[in-house]
Amino acid sequence: MMMIVSDAHTNRVANFHVFRGNPDENGEHIGEVVNYEVPLKPGWVVLDAIHWIQANKQPDLAVRWNCKAAKCGSCSAEINGLPSLMCKTRLDHMPADKPIIVKPMKTFPLIKDLVTDVSWNYEVNKKIQPFTPANSNVDTWRYFQQDADRVQEFRKCIECFICQDTCHVLRHHSKFDKFFGPRFMIRLAQLEFHPLDVADRLKFIKEEAGIGFCNITKCCTDRCPEQIRITDNGIIPLKERVVDRFYDPITMLLNKIGLG
Amino acid sequence: MMSSTEHNYETKSYDVIVIGAGGAGLRAAIEASAQGASVALVTKSLLGKAHTVMAEGGMAAALGNLDAADGWVPHFKDSIRGGKYMNNWRMAQIHAEEAPERVKELELWGAVFDRTPDGRILQRAFGGHTYRRLAHVGDRTGLELIRTLQDKGIHSGIDVFMECTVTNLLEENGQVSGAFGYWRESGRFILFKGKSIVMASGGIGKAFEVTSNSWEYTGDGQAMAMAIGAELIDMEFLQFHPTGMVCPASVKGILVTEAVRGEGGKLTNALGERFMKNYDPERMELSTRDIVAKAIYAEVRDGRGSPNGGVFLDISHRGADYIKRKLPSMYHQFLELGDVDITKGPMEVGPTMHYTMGGIRVNPETQESPTVKGLFAAGECSGGMHGANRLGGNSLSDLIVFGRRAGLYAAEFAKQQTEMLPIDNEKVKGYAQALVEPFERKGTETPYPIHAELQHLMHTKVGIVREEKFLKEAIAELAVLRERAKKARVDGSRAYNPGWHLAHDLINMIDASEIVAKAALQREDSRGGHTRLDFNFSDDKVWRHRTSVASRATDGTLTVSYFDKPQMPKELVALFDKAEEKTAFETEGKF
Ligand SMILES: Cc1cc2nc3c(=O)[nH]c(=O)nc-3n(C[C@H](O)[C@H](O)[C@H](O)COP(=O)(O)OP(=O)(O)OC[C@H]3O[C@@H](n4cnc5c(N)ncnc54)[C@H](O)[C@@H]3O)c2cc1C
Ligand code: SF4
Ligand code: SF4
Ligand code: FES
Numbered sequence: 124m125m126m127i128v129s130d131a132h133t134n135r136v137a138n139f140h141v142f143r144g145n146p147d148e149n150g151e152h153i154g155e156v157v158n159y160e161v162p163l164k165p166g167w168v169v170l171d172a173i174h175w176i177q178a179n180k181q182p183d184l185a186v187r188w189n190c191k192a193a194k195c196g197s198c199s200a201e202i203n204g205l206p207s208l209m210c211k212t213r214l215d216h217m218p219a220d221k222p223i224i225v226k227p228m229k230t231f232p233l234i235k236d237l238v239t240d241v242s243w244n245y246e247v248n249k250k251i252q253p254f255t256p257a258n259s260n261v262d263t264w265r266y267f268q269q270d271a272d273r274v275q276e277f278r279k280c281i282e283c284f285i286c287q288d289t290c291h292v293l294r295h296h297s298k299f300d301k302f303f304g305p306r307f308m309i310r311l312a313q314l315e316f317h318p319l320d321v322a323d324r325l326k327f328i329k330e331e332a333g334i335g336f337c338n339i340t341k342c343c344t345d346r347c348p349e350q351i352r353i354t355d356n357g358i359i360p361l362k363e364r365v366v367d368r369f370y371d372p373i374t375m376l377l378n379k380i381g382l383g
Numbered sequence: 384m385m386s387s388t389e390h391n392y393e394t395k396s397y398d399v400i401v402i403g404a405g406g407a408g409l410r411a412a413i414e415a416s417a418q419g420a421s422v423a424l425v426t427k428s429l430l431g432k433a434h435t436v437m438a439e440g441g442m443a444a445a446l447g448n449l450d451a452a453d454g455w456v457p458h459f460k461d462s463i464r465g466g467k468y469m470n471n472w473r474m475a476q477i478h479a480e481e482a483p484e485r486v487k488e489l490e491l492w493g494a495v496f497d498r499t500p501d502g503r504i505l506q507r508a509f510g511g512h513t514y515r516r517l518a519h520v521g522d523r524t525g526l527e528l529i530r531t532l533q534d535k536g537i538h539s540g541i542d543v544f545m546e547c548t549v550t551n552l553l554e555e556n557g558q559v560s561g562a563f564g565y566w567r568e569s570g571r572f573i574l575f576k577g578k579s580i581v582m583a584s585g586g587i588g589k590a591f592e593v594t595s596n597s598w599e600y601t602g603d604g605q606a607m608a609m610a611i612g613a614e615l616i617d618m619e620f621l622q623f624h625p626t627g628m629v630c631p632a633s634v635k636g637i638l639v640t641e642a643v644r645g646e647g648g649k650l651t652n653a654l655g656e657r658f659m660k661n662y663d664p665e666r667m668e669l670s671t672r673d674i675v676a677k678a679i680y681a682e683v684r685d686g687r688g689s690p691n692g693g694v695f696l697d698i699s700h701r702g703a704d705y706i707k708r709k710l711p712s713m714y715h716q717f718l719e720l721g722d723v724d725i726t727k728g729p730m731e732v733g734p735t736m737h738y739t740m741g742g743i744r745v746n747p748e749t750q751e752s753p754t755v756k757g758l759f760a761a762g763e764c765s766g767g768m769h770g771a772n773r774l775g776g777n778s779l780s781d782l783i784v785f786g787r788r789a790g791l792y793a794a795e796f797a798k799q800q801t802e803m804l805p806i807d808n809e810k811v812k813g814y815a816q817a818l819v820e821p822f823e824r825k826g827t828e829t830p831y832p833i834h835a836e837l838q839h840l841m842h843t844k845v846g847i848v849r850e851e852k853f854l855k856e857a858i859a860e861l862a863v864l865r866e867r868a869k870k871a872r873v874d875g876s877r878a879y880n881p882g883w884h885l886a887h888d889l890i891n892m893i894d895a896s897e898i899v900a901k902a903a904l905q906r907e908d909s910r911g912g913h914t915r916l917d918f919n920f921s922d923d924k925v926w927r928h929r930t931s932v933a934s935r936a937t938d939g940t941l942t943v944s945y946f947d948k949p950q951m952p953k954e955l956v957a958l959f960d961k962a963e964e965k966t967a968f969e970t971e972g973k974f
Contacts, residue, residue: 145878166631166720178831182882183875187429189597192637192716194526195432211719234568235879242545245430249537254493261487265502274495275520278527282431317495 138222150232170209185236196283228288255322266318277313286343302333305343312357390815392572397423398797400577405433407762408583409532410786418794427548438525439640441517442779444482450514455479465511466770472951473747474768485783494531511671517776558756560804570877578797582760586739587895592842594736595638601888602895604764616766617741619902620912625675627735629693636735648698652687693733742766750789761789771911821873830871854904902931
């Protein structure tokens, strides 16, 4: 029941390699990794160390954060190569002898240092038809917790865009104009699975949102700090609905055996 | 760095400018837009990230889904009693009456609340609420609220300005004319011309060392509004939430939702005693926050605290499945940040600065400032609704009730204006010059250590318990910090420069802090979120009827005076019987 704080890792000085830089005219990340020695305190997360650097070494180091409680999804960055929330990544869980590398999300254009331009995501969201109930008399609405559960899993999303940063379709292939990315697949799934929503977004999901670009690698799910099962519970059921609607069984079969 | 003589800025014009995109700002913007106004929604962080996103336990509304006896009257009475009768009675009434409609409207816009067995919105018990009243989504109700309003807002024709900080409000002869600020990304300046303004910028918690609040809580709205003639009321009343995390140091202050107690969590001291029986035997853990916070403070002071200077809070008897379903964020928060499995044993908790009860003085019906025409305020930056102590869950409902009203009346005000007021360009240039001036300073100190000292000062001398001696010292030390803050050096360029942003925010925090300290010094009385060790009782004859009003004098000094507050009409007073009134006070003076 008592706190366990391992001293071995916490009262040490850690070596941080923090990206500092500015974008070129295309938003490319131009800059260098700067070395900072940071004396750690028990229980610190990466964001504590970044704040220490700001207060003691580099007052203009740019970092985006709000809550420092893993609730707002502002502080996404790549820590030792893994897209993560800086305020949720504990330092005493990391190897003591290696430098800790902190870089901005690679998939998005750079603004400065650790801050990237995520405005594309907000543009995508605007294209999605919002919740559309059959009637507006809420007093008559009834649905049960098990129906809510399925939708609430997706509504846990804190819009950290870590899944967007991770997904190879965006990260490596830059299909920003063709694929909405995992975050908005679950936004769509949430609307489609809402027990009272009557809009039909399947054509949109196939043609505009580009669900076909997802090849179910599940990398997004692995990194989601909210542990949303993006692929299994969101994308795959959506894909099934799209398939049911748009592909008749014969075409499907031919597709499967390579004759389609 | 920019040359200091020439300052360019872009100019935008709107009927209504809403500053802040938390629950209050978003709801105001949606309403103003629905009334046909053109609306700018300006926020210093990204859309959907405002402080509101952190709210956990729920929003209070007398839907009566579980307890049919609930209605606006019990909710009104609970709010007034929780606020130690200091609330603006009319706001408390409007809030209780309108909250159910506003919550249902959220459902209409796509919110998915937890359900009752018969498929309606589930409600949970919370401190100070007589009935099960809080509509909720596990322990992430704020996220549900903000995302619902965000998704509604982006289809409402509102122009959103993200990561854009407003630094000054503009007025002509006591009427608002616009707002000035900068883009955080580039540091470039922007001028908004507007017919009316809704301030929805949140609280002042970042002036304190141990706080549950986000970085945005620097008192910008309070300071800016005062600068053009608005008044702040009740600023001595700060809510220290009884249960923040206490260790490790990194997470000190992070909130442990009251829902833990709402779901049956028990508080014990180092002796294993359920100590709330000594402070509020009837309501125990579900007493109001001010009482539980001071009880924990007293237990720790008297040597019955936990190893890390808190007390124990245990929910493990509810079983792992239940806890993971109803309190999932708490489960993960403790497991990942605190190395504690709350399904197996207790957490250590202690008070954390949580909520600013006071704020911009407004008309209870319209949310307009009585002293500045066209300036409206809603949400945590406004004052009056919660009196001396806010009940849990009453903020989220406050945001949607008064956010909507502020948007409605701001749009109406804008409609009555035939044209935009002229903008004094010289004034704007002065504001721009003041913003870049820190780059020219040669001092050695950056704003960061000054901020840390401010937080420590407020925590130790203007915190959960207060005394004349320390309040006087604090006021003197704040003056010194202000001088240091005016000299704080800023490095680098204007592009996304947190040091520069802090240099400016710091002055706002010092303004707000000074008012809290001055109001606290004058109130020789203890009630709700204000406890004086040297006046450790509720002096109802003198103080129950008085409200502090702060403003900026023409010479720039911040002054606080006390006035009689509006009298509750007889028919509402009649709702309270004598016995009830007594219980609202009897726990004071035990600390
Ligand atoms: C951890 C936690 C849990 C809580 N749980 C609950 C709960 O369960 N129930 C409940 O009722 N209440 C709860 N509260 C309280 C409640 O969340 C807040 O009081 C409420 O969300 C405040 O909302 P708001 O709209 O007034 O402001 P906020 O949501 O704080 O938004 C302020 C906005 O103003 C903007 N802003 C500030 N200054 C400027 C500037 N200078 N220029 C431009 N923009 C600016 C910010 O960027 C932000 O968009 C909780 C609070 C915390 C901290
Ligand atoms: S599962 Fe699909 S969405 Fe997720 S990372 Fe892989 S390709 Fe991208
Ligand atoms: S789905 Fe998960 S990873 Fe993606 S934005 Fe939401 S919270 Fe972040
Ligand atoms: S700062 Fe909010 S998620 Fe990290």
